[in-house]
Amino acid sequence: MILKSQVEWALHCCAILSGLPEGRYLSTKALAELHGLPKEYLSKALQNLSQAGLVDTTLGPSGGYRLAKPPEQVTFLDVVEAVEGKARTFVCNNIRENNPCLPEKYCYSGPCAVARIMWEADEAWRDKLRRVTLSDLGRMLVQETPAALWKDTFDWVLDRAG
Amino acid sequence: MILKSQVEWALHCCAILSGLPEGRYLSTKALAELHGLPKEYLSKALQNLSQAGLVDTTLGPSGGYRLAKPPEQVTFLDVVEAVEGKARTFVCNNIRENNPCLPEKYCYSGPCAVARIMWEADEAWRDKLRRVTLSDLGRMLVQETPAALWKDTFDWVLDRAG
DNA sequence: CATATTAAGGATATATAATATCCCTATTGT
């Protein structure tokens, strides 16, 4: 069970979008080249962000993506769920209902204990992701990235943003 | 990102093994029929449990599987990791290193912030699973299963255990 | 000892999901 690499892509793209000056957009092309990713496929991930309402888009030259909300209002969970979907990571197939000892008409009232426990763990994972925002990420990245590289990077992307 | 159904199978099988009388074994066949699962494929999951040291096995008629330790010493994480592997659910491909602004010889010192955050969430998931044991599960199942069905089920499996 | 039953594991087949590319359309800034 491994998350799609699109999740990683989307998070890094959001990190860049978080640092973008007000009103500017970044194209798929720029984001793909910056991260060395396949443009067309990255585009699908960005479309997911758009459909989830996390980013605004605009067409034409100098078009592209920008965050739809301030970075402190976008959580990791928002991004992860936009790309991976909101379904739980554990699917209960109710195999207890195949028990040959089960009376014909018997119906279990709720989900079984196995599922409840697995879903609690899933929820703990989501909780953790919900507590980290893009602005938290931004602060961490600024701290661990050389200032010159950080500046060069934004000069580079803004140069490609028309 | 969805866990293999083998995880569900392994957990339900462990639940049954937890309730088994001392010294008895249950065969793949019995476990498969009890849960309505494909015997050969379930066998692969049980082999994973065996390789992880969670269950003991013995050959021949009346052979099969039993827990290798008391149920309170086997956690959900043990079972999940035996089947799914211990790898983290988020893989960092270091796409920041594709940044064209990155100086030639530059080398990042540690994993990037995105990976650290995702790995923390992964760890929260594992923590939760580590805190639930098979004996916890057993208590929950006993409570939510009609006593007669519970008894019938163990009579049924023990009948098939030689 | 002979036999039936079992786990282990290799080989292979099938189905589903992830990754990737291509192409067409409508929109928009220049």
Add this chain to the structure above:
DNA sequence: ACAATAGGGATATTATATATCCTTAATATG
């Protein structure tokens, strides 16, 4: 008018999950 863009459909490729089959070695039982 033109070039650049997002959106999205269709399709191809690769990887993973699911499933079956078969062989081997061990073992309880008659």
